[in-house]
Amino acid sequence: MSVNIQAIRGMHDVLPEQTPLWQYAENCIREVLASYGYSEIRLPVVEKTELFKRSIGEVTDIVEKEMYTFDDRNGDSLTLRPEGTAGCLRACLEHGLLHHQTHRLWYYGPMYRHERPQKGRYRQFIQLGVETYGMSGSAIDAELILLMHRLWKKLGIRGKVRLQLNSLGTIAERIAYREVLVAYFEQHKHCLDEDSLRRLNTNPLRILDSKNPQMHEVIANAPELMAYLGDESIAHFKAITTSLEGLGVAYEINPRLVRGLDYYSKTVFEWVTDELGSQGTVCAGGRYDGLIEQLGGKPNHAVGFAMGMERLLALLETREDIAVAKPVDVYLIRVGNKAEQEGLRFAEMLRDELPSLKLQISIDGGNFKSQFKKADKTGAEFAIIIGDDEVDRGEVGIKFLRDDRPQQTLSHTQAVSFLQQQLQITN
Ligand code: ATP
Ligand code: MG
Secondary structure, X not given: OOOOOOOOOOOOOOOOOOHHHHHHHHHHHHHHHHHOOOEEOOOOOEEEHHHHHHHXXXXXXXXXXXXXXXXXXXXXXXXXXXXXXXXXXXXXXXXOOOOOOOEEEEEEEEEEOOOOOEOOEOOEEEEEEEEEEOOOOHHHHHHHHHHHHHHHHHOOOHHHXXXXXXXXXXXXXXXXXXXXXHHXXXXXXXXXXXXXXHHHHHOHHHHHHOOOHHHHHHHHXXXXXXXXXXXXXXXXXXXXXXXXXXXXXXXXXXXOOOOOOOOOEEEEEEEEEOOOOOOOEEEEEEEOOHHHHHOOOOOOOEEEEEEEHHHHHHHHHOOOOOOXXXXXXXXXXXXXXXXHHHHHHHHHHHHHHOOOOOEEEOOOOOOHHHHHHHHHHHOOOXXXXXXXXXXXXXXXXXXXXXXXXXXXXXXXXXXHHHHHHHOOOOO
């Protein structure tokens, strides 16, 4: 007996009954991005491994243990993208988009990380990434937050997410803080877990990002980076919080928020929820001015974020009032030799007349009863009935599938107006 092949662990299918909610979310996202003047960029799913090593940093979870890396047939080391920021910047540098220009960009697609799969954490997951280049003012940091704030409202989940903010300052400020932090953790070495002990020498700030509950206390008592920031970093941060306050956007300052990636500077933020257990970060980002030079570009500015779509969808699923469009409005039943061909012709005529009508026709025949059953299953509002008698009379029958109302017999033109009116089709 042969065994059915199954999907790869942590990589999921989105089935037809789930896609309407995804499309609903995707449409809202597109509308909000358009309303701020953002352009879509489409990027490859595979990049040279070196790109991620150089941008994300060698001592990060992603590069240390999560990347899907392989040698292609030429022996080049390639990696399935674990995130989009590096590829987006690579593309913009490669095509000269960063030279005396500003850009507001977004991309959408799968990312790959070899993590332990659990609710809200997968090996293939979809991200919306938003990246802006060339703008130093804090207003762009604030804009990205406002954009997401608008999206939450549009999706009806504003009450389910909270905004957390922190500033990581400049590289020089972080180096000064790093010394203080290392000294503190050295003193409390006995409290550190294995990962953190390793990070103490390589990337001590990342200890603050640890999700191990046993580390909670030692992290909570650690010195705060905010105290080591210079005037400019403080002013930048203050300008953002003042803007948000002026616009009524609530935020919390979280001094432990350092983000998992090395390339952030100044602003970092996360939108978190309490509704998804430990996978509570739905959207995360910040400013990463230094990365452009790190990838070989001229000094420049960059701010962006990424949102995990599966986590967003999990939040949307908790909303019961979202009416997602059904795939079929009308189901066309054909019974009889003449009706088979006439049904096809009539269906094509309807699609010409009412382009937005969602019409499905029956294919494999059967009697009226079995075809009505199929019609019912599609969720359609109406069945159009064409038997040989209807063909002879140049008419069609229309049955209300969801209401107990009498069946109608209409001419072809009457049928078009009837459907147009009933389904409120405007084209
Ligand atoms: P986490 O702390 O949850 O591991 P991260 O810091 O690794 O997240 P980022 O690289 O900043 O996450 O990615 C941004 C967003 O992408 C996350 O906030 C989350 O919503 C989503 N995301 C990241 N990794 C996964 C994953 N393995 N499965 C599903 N969504 C993910
Ligand atoms: Mg992670």
